[in-house]
Amino acid sequence: MTSQGDEATPRSVQLSVDGTVVTATEGDSLLAVCRGLGVEVPTLCYGDTLTARNACRICVVELDGNRTLVPACSRPAEEGQVVHTDSARVRTSRKVVLELLGSSVDLSLTKGVEAWNERYEADPSRFGPSAAPAGIGERDRRVTGEHHHADPLTAATVAQPAKIDNPLYVRDYSKCILCFKCVDACGEQWQNTFAISAAGRGFDARIATEFDVALTDSACVYCGNCIAVCPTGALMSTAEFDLRGAGNWAPERQHETTTVCSYCGVGCNLTVHVQDNEIVNISSPSDHDVTHGNLCIKGRFGYVNVQPPRRRVKD
Amino acid sequence: MFGAGGGTSSYQEVVESDLIVMWGSNARNAHPIFFQHVLRAVRRNAKLYVVDPRRTETAQWADLWLGPEVGTDIALANTMARVIIEQDLVHHEFIERATVGFDTFAASVAAWTLERGEAVTGVPAWAIEEMAVAYARADRAQMCWTLGITEHHNGTDNVLALINLALLCGHVGRYGAGLNPLRGQNNVQGGGDMGAIPNRLPGFQDMADAEVQQRFTAAWNHPIRAQHGLHLAQMFEAMDEGGLKALYVIGENPAQSEANTAQAVQRLGRLDHLVVQDIVLTRTAALADVVLPATAAWCETEGTVTNSERRVQRVRQAVQPPAGARDDIAIIAAVSERLGRSLGATDSEAVWNEVRALSPMHRGMSYERLEALGGIQWPCYHEDRLEPSFLHGRLWATDPTERGARAPFSIVQDESPVDQLTADFPLRLTTGRRLDSYNSGVQSGAFLSPLRQGETIDLSPHDAETLGVTEGDLVRVVSRRGALVAPVRLDRGLRSGLAFMTMHFPDEVATNDLTIDALDPKSGTAEFKATAIRIERHDTDPPAAPAVDN
């Protein structure tokens, strides 16, 4: 933290949200305005350290004078706006977005979905039974422009085997809602490594390395900043993946402590996730202005040397 | 710099600057999160200049990369200074008001024509001129450096040469413009802050200052000896001469990290008594008479560290240490107790409050406030406000009293590396870090990194062809001090004549058997960056690498 910056002070504007008149800073997102008022707006692709990508469309609100609904995450507050966050149109769109995602993606580790499904009466099963999962690499081989003929009696999904090709993390794209956050964090907005990109188009769009090469052949530097922003558990450290697989992942036995990384002089804050006195994950607070939630391979994965079996005091 | 040892700017100022120079720093690998701030600036259209003999990952981001001969940084800086003076791009007002020694300095660089600069550094004149002009013309320019500047026999002079450039252009003491050494370890800055340098007390207070002495004497109820201590290199020299008989090493592995390790280990052997306090049994600990098992500072203890933007931050205990390992403070207190003197309350906050009581620049940083603000940059004199994020703003004050002492230009001369290239040792070996490893590998060696490839001797494709070797071939690397065997790796970022190694795998390949212990007399840092070597073909299999057991 510092005591001074040099940005100009923006104007304040007045708008109405569900009938409440509120003063906001011009340029703030409607999402920020709603949250400031305590109005709950669900989000999935929104990340506090990333430019709003505006892809999941679950945060849509109704804005008088607009033909379509608008995304709260990326629509700036303007003078005189009249916003409705719980109109019938809004509820329908949120319900259907939840159904579309819930029917095509494994949302079992996505926070908030259960409550939202209830609130918006979403029924992801309405499109019929799920289609059989794709084989290894099958979705990566889909050709753009070539129509994919599927059995209409089942609902197409993105289900496929998890990609496990390196010792540090697992990519389970059955859980990917294509929020683009990992791409943005790996790319221009933070890490600038560009190991992954969205590839393909439409329902065949996916997050991929070039030609779907293994992560170990890609540009990946294992900073894990993609894991940090993934909202659905599609990206996960191997440590967590293995503990979950063995049935030993126990959030109720975990605690988090924020400290400072020991690997160089930059001073990155590390949030150490500990279960039964073992470090099970490391993250960084997204609201800290040294890291903005980002770390490098050493900070995120270099904790192994202090783990119990490694150090023993001999008598 | 001008009385306080720390980078002058905050990271956020780097983001908001117009031009950034990374000089002798491969921050993309060695300080990845700092480099994210640099890249944010680049994405906001800041210009990036990188000076490094290697075309590193950092250099690949540069709008212009300059690759001087190893050890010609002063020649390059002085040539730039002459361009700036010649083209009248200096900041006249700042120089007049806030600096001293400009005329002598200008005279000292007058001989550094672009032609001479190019001849000495190898960098084309157009590139030197372009960078000089761009640096001088930028509204906000940042000069950042790391060990590529300091790990030379004249490292301090290298730093002074860079400071001269900032003074010429007024690129210090303002928001967004500054001089920033990036610290290699998480508490290099904090160690200095706390007085772990031979001539300072906590808060960079001069131990020769009577008022300071009095304050500490009163607080500690013990007189302060106003005598400069030894820096690391002087300690090792003193072991030779018998002037130093006992050594207490805390969290350092000199048996592997010192240049010319063979000699360093020999010297450690001459000690009467060696105590090592560490979290694992390092090579140095293996030589010790007493080993004190300690807790890992970053996750098993409470305390503070200071980062490269002078921000003091809390470290906190996240896990219980292994049985028998003790907190550093507790160990020191216990040692003190055995020596017959109690240190009083020794929980980390009590120690910190003692620092605050004695060091004015830390006074405003209560634990509570550090917690609430996510760390605080020094100086922080008051509990109810914060100082500007940059240092030396006083230099811009119009009131001479407020402005205080002027910042001096320094006359610095170009000097070749001590380890000279000859027909027997024709290649220049320089050293550095890789992204996934750290120093001698004690901490970073344990985790499974997909990037890790072990130690290699990196050569330019051209040299490899000349030597008749290719990627993966084992070669013998010989310096005037030692020899080792390592596999070849080809790096297109190296020019002919330049080779590169790390020091991450000393158990397998002891790079520091090669390096020279020529020292910078002021800082005590060795010239790790400039070793003369030759490469010989090696046609036998390497010995199997011993397993690392930390």
Place this chain on the structure above:
Amino acid sequence: MDLHFTAKDPTTAERDAVDDVLGAPLDRTAVDRAATGQYLRAERGGAAVRRQRHLLLPALLALVDRVGWISPEGLDYIGLRLGVAPAEVYGVASFYALLALEPRLTRSVVHVCVDLACRMAGGVDEQRHRYEDSDTLVVDSACLGQCDRAPAAMVTEPGAPARHRVDAREATVIAQCGEASLTLLRRVDVIAPTDLDAYRAHGGYVALRRALDIGPAAVRAEVDAAGLVGRGGAAFPTGRKWAAVAAAPGQPHHLVCNADESEPGTFKDRVILEGDPFAVIEAMTIAAYATGCEHGWIYLRGEYPLARARLEEAMARARRGGLLGPNVMGRGFAFDVEVFRGAGAYICGEETAIFNSIEGYRGEPRTKPPFPVEVGLFGRPTLVNNVETLINVLPIVADGAAEYRRLGTVGSPGPKLFCLSGSVRSPGVYEVPFGTTLGGLIERAGGLTEGRTLQAVLIGGAAGSFVGPEQLDLPLTFEATRAAGTTVGSGVVMVIDDQADLVDLVTRIAAFFRDESCGQCVPCRVGTVRQEEAILRLSVGKRQRHERAHDLEILHDVGQTMRDASICGLGQTAWNAIESALTRFKLFPEDAP
């Protein structure tokens, strides 16, 4: 950038293809050997390299043109030259249907159109078989914009140079050829398309001369007074757009001519570009002059090789004639144009997707606001106008707004181009004043194919709607179509007779949107899939009443959500035509047997 490449070196052909676009690289190894001490002492990079990213798609197309596909080696080479990571290059390459990422080693590739007009013309299967031989790869394609000459296919033979040709039925270019009433089409098929003298002899460059005489503000005022609205489908007032770009702070401004018409059933831009390319260039020059643009781009769909060749030739002649370049008409105004070739993506007709496509990113639409007039191509204020919109500027500036308004209605002034296809005697582009009735227009095209009766008309393309025979008296204006719950859209009038299978057409439309969705937002990415699945289930027939009701409810909910919550016009209109078929034609009645 610290990029990581894994592939080996490209072949000579691949390297040459890329170098033709990007210029020859510095060969580092050669430099190293030639000047050993001076190797690698300083190098430029950074922003200077990143600024070339707009050459990414041209370089990818060059590879496909030369060797038929994009190999890992070729892809890496492009990334290396442009400073773009291979994953990103792959992300871009895999966005386009005309770019292949798997080996295509046949001598030629044939894209067979399987879209609406070609289906109705019959013989999609015969078309596919017609090209089948061991040295040809046959792939299905969305609408090729040859609906007046259906059925159609595009044949590509990679090489140096690649050969592209379109196979379609022989037909007259325009039925109205030479008629005195024509404004927009008056030169088409009358003059040799790339003959500059002929163009000038037929009224060419009169409008630009007048524009330069009266000045930018007066040109904008004339366009505003003419009441011209955009012809691409969104019907936004052109004068307002021009005023906003002209007033936008920040230089330079950019001009983009949207020639990516990919709406199934649309082919009018092709007829103009092939038949009167100078008109587009002149109109762009006027637009640029009026809005302060220095550079113009024609974003041309990749399926129009002939239009591209004609445009390139016309541009070269215009440059030689001083009508493009640093000093247009000797009046000190600088403007030039380049053709940017699309690579097979309907979404790239969306104005902000065009920007991403040109800039070398995936052609995904951007969030609006900010609007293109403020933040457009390369982040600069940008004017995007469709081909037909632009050429309307010529009569407006040459003859004045009042004269222009004599045609059409108050709400929809001027002439309009319509693309007649399907079951009419003379399919093609027709120019009529706004207000002509639907029935009148069909008559203009010779009426229904002999012996058929009218079942429906698809107005506005896949994003438009089906109307029934009862709408033949509908005047084709923006206001009247809106009131009737349909749209002029891009001017598609596809006539569907009683023998056509409406269910098949609706199924194809559903498939089209699924294939062409960019995948960025959930409503469109998954919604188009659920829509297609429901249509397919309904079309099977043997469904219980409650199952049909369930599927119709799904279509309605999903359709409404796509319309309300999609990012761009593609998703927002993906339900339009299907909804109209369901409601107006009771295509899948709940109570069907």
